[in-house]
Amino acid sequence: MTTDTFEPTIIGFTCNWCSYRAADLAGTARLKYPPNIRLIRLMCSGRLDPTFVFKALSSGADGVMITGCHPGECHYLEQNYKALRRFHLIRRTLKGFGVEPERVKLVWASAAEGAKFASETASFIEEIRSLGPLNWGKSGGGRPTTEDGDSPSSVLRPQSETEEVPA
Amino acid sequence: MTDNAKPKFAMYWAASCGGCEIAVLNIHEKILDVDANFEVVFWPVAMDAKYKDVEAMEDGSILLTLFNGGIRNDENEHIARLLRRKSQLLVAFGSCACEGCIPGLANLSPAGEIVHTAFNTVSTDNPHGIYPRASFDVPEGEITIPKIFPTLRTLDQVVDVDYYMPGCPPESHQIGAVIDLVVKVLHGEAQLPPKGSVIGAGNSTVCDECTRKRNVKSITSFKRIYDVEIDPELCLLEQGIPCNGPATRSGCNARCVSAGAQCIGCYGPAEGVVDYGARLIAAFASVIDSTDPEEIEAILDGIPDPAGQFYRFNLAGSLLKAGKPAWEKG
Ligand code: SF4
Numbered sequence: 001m002t003t004d005t006f007e008p009t010i011i012g013f014t015c016n017w018c019s020y021r022a023a024d025l026a027g028t029a030r031l032k033y034p035p036n037i038r039l040i041r042l043m044c045s046g047r048l049d050p051t052f053v054f055k056a057l058s059s060g061a062d063g064v065m066i067t068g069c070h071p072g073e074c075h076y077l078e079q080n081y082k083a084l085r086r087f088h089l090i091r092r093t094l095k096g097f098g099v100e101p102e103r104v105k106l107v108w109a110s111a112a113e114g115a116k117f118a119s120e121t122a123s124f125i126e127e128i129r130s131l132g133p134l135n136w137g138k139s140g141g142g143r144p145t146t147e148d149g150d151s152p153s154s155v156l157r158p159q160s161e162t163e164e165v166p167a
Numbered sequence: 168m169t170d171n172a173k174p175k176f177a178m179y180w181a182a183s184c185g186g187c188e189i190a191v192l193n194i195h196e197k198i199l200d201v202d203a204n205f206e207v208v209f210w211p212v213a214m215d216a217k218y219k220d221v222e223a224m225e226d227g228s229i230l231l232t233l234f235n236g237g238i239r240n241d242e243n244e245h246i247a248r249l250l251r252r253k254s255q256l257l258v259a260f261g262s263c264a265c266e267g268c269i270p271g272l273a274n275l276s277p278a279g280e281i282v283h284t285a286f287n288t289v290s291t292d293n294p295h296g297i298y299p300r301a302s303f304d305v306p307e308g309e310i311t312i313p314k315i316f317p318t319l320r321t322l323d324q325v326v327d328v329d330y331y332m333p334g335c336p337p338e339s340h341q342i343g344a345v346i347d348l349v350v351k352v353l354h355g356e357a358q359l360p361p362k363g364s365v366i367g368a369g370n371s372t373v374c375d376e377c378t379r380k381r382n383v384k385s386i387t388s389f390k391r392i393y394d395v396e397i398d399p400e401l402c403l404l405e406q407g408i409p410c411n412g413p414a415t416r417s418g419c420n421a422r423c424v425s426a427g428a429q430c431i432g433c434y435g436p437a438e439g440v441v442d443y444g445a446r447l448i449a450a451f452a453s454v455i456d457s458t459d460p461e462e463i464e465a466i467l468d469g470i471p472d473p474a475g476q477f478y479r480f481n482l483a484g485s486l487l488k489a490g491k492p493a494w495e496k497g
């Protein structure tokens with residue numbers, strides 16, 4: 001359900017030492033990439049709790065980009081390998097949820113790779129644009145599936161209305 | 168009637184298997200304490216009572232309601248709201264009410280598909296392809312059946328809940344302890360825990376209660392329990408058995424792991440865990456011994472159903488709450 005007007009919302013996680021600096025460099029070098037990504041800086045990609053990814057997707061994000069230092073260059077030694085393994089497991093789990101695993105991407109970027117950061121971000125935004133909105137919880141509702149069902153209530157969003165129960 | 172002086176007790180099952188009711192009966196002679204201290208006013212599995220009897224009660228007139236089961240259809244929701252109004256203390260009893268449990272796994276599929284599967288598989292004897300209708304006219308009038316919702320919700324996704332009692336089902340000794348506590352509170356000998364507390368369970372993890380020996384975990388392959396000879400003393404996860412102990416709330420005395428089977432997580436998320444599956448993903452990813460993407464993928468093939476492994480009991484209560492097909496197609 002790609003539309004010309006769909007602007008994906010992407011949450012990007014960067015590590016303090018490499019990929020955030022890459023993003024910074026992309027900025028100071030005035031490299032252009034679409035404004036669809038909101039960056040959140042962590043100390044290290046190893047701090048990327050998988051909860052953050054599910055939280056992002058269940059709060060309206062259409063995709064999540066995890067970034068960190070190149071393998072072997074993590075400032076906390078091996079933590080980006082942990083991020084790598086989490087990333088693989090997150091993608092497999094999302095697949096089980098019927099969510100396209102491509103909505104989560106992993107990018108290694110050194111502090112010198114501003115251009116790589118910008119181009120990877122731009123291409124991810126286009127990939128998500130072609131996947132279409134995630135639409136988390138959009139239609140489900142608590143609505144009865146029968147045609148004559150007329151008491152809409154939300155399953156995935158907080159309940160908004162209260163059914164009257166005779167006293 | 169002297170019984171009227173006693174505080175009122177109710178128990179209800181929504182979308183559940185009935186195991187919670189068995190677990191309550193399994194407290195043996197302690198059930199007599201329930202009878203001695205409470206008037207049982209509504210408990211469909213154990214006594215005859217009509218919804219209209221409950222509707223006729225005054226709001227707040229039931230002291231304690233144990234509600235098991237998730238909210239899968241409009242009847243479940245109606246009774247959840249009704250019992251919420253009639254009860255002073257509403258307890259989400261068991262994994263289904265707390266977090267969705269096995270019925271919550273159906274949230275991976277659209278409701279229509281679930282109905283279709285139920286009435287139309289090779290193992291179903293339904294030669295005329297008859298499907299239930301939401302309403303049907305008979306000479307006496309219109310009869311209806313409950314309407315299925317697109318997904319199953321936990322009790323607290325529908326009404327306000329006072330206490331949570333996890334477990335599939337809750338362990339009998341834990342039910343017994345909670346009944347003891349409530350009886351003490353009734354006699355002014357104890358106080359209720361703060362609203363929203365998890366009762367009848369521990370505050371740490373199954374690993375904490377597990378007596379298996381632990382060394383450094385470094386996993387090069389995941390195995391199914393029936394494929395290997397299990398070391399009876401060593402941590403199962405260390406042996407490559409996907410054990411959910413690290414994310415699961417304590418309270419069962421590590422029952423399965425001490426019997427030689429991995430914990431599958433029926434006591435739900437441990438204290439402070441926001442998303443049960445996410446915690447397990449973090450835990451499993453930490454112990455896999457590989458830095459090579461292809462090798463990691465090969466190791467992860469050993470967990471053929473990650474959504475089921477990580478969310479077997481917690482899917483409806485997780486951050487995503489359902490699979491995309493369920494929220495897209497309803
Ligand atoms: S992972 Fe399982 S076997 Fe290992 S310590 Fe935890 S509960 Fe025990």
Ligand code: SF4
Pocket residue numbers: 335373415416419420421422423424429430431432433434435
């Ligand atoms: S070991 Fe795990 S699955 Fe078994 S009873 Fe305890 S919490 Fe439930």
Ligand code: FES
Pocket residue numbers: 015016017018019043044045046067068069073074075076079080
């Ligand atoms: S510090 Fe950059 S990934 Fe660890």
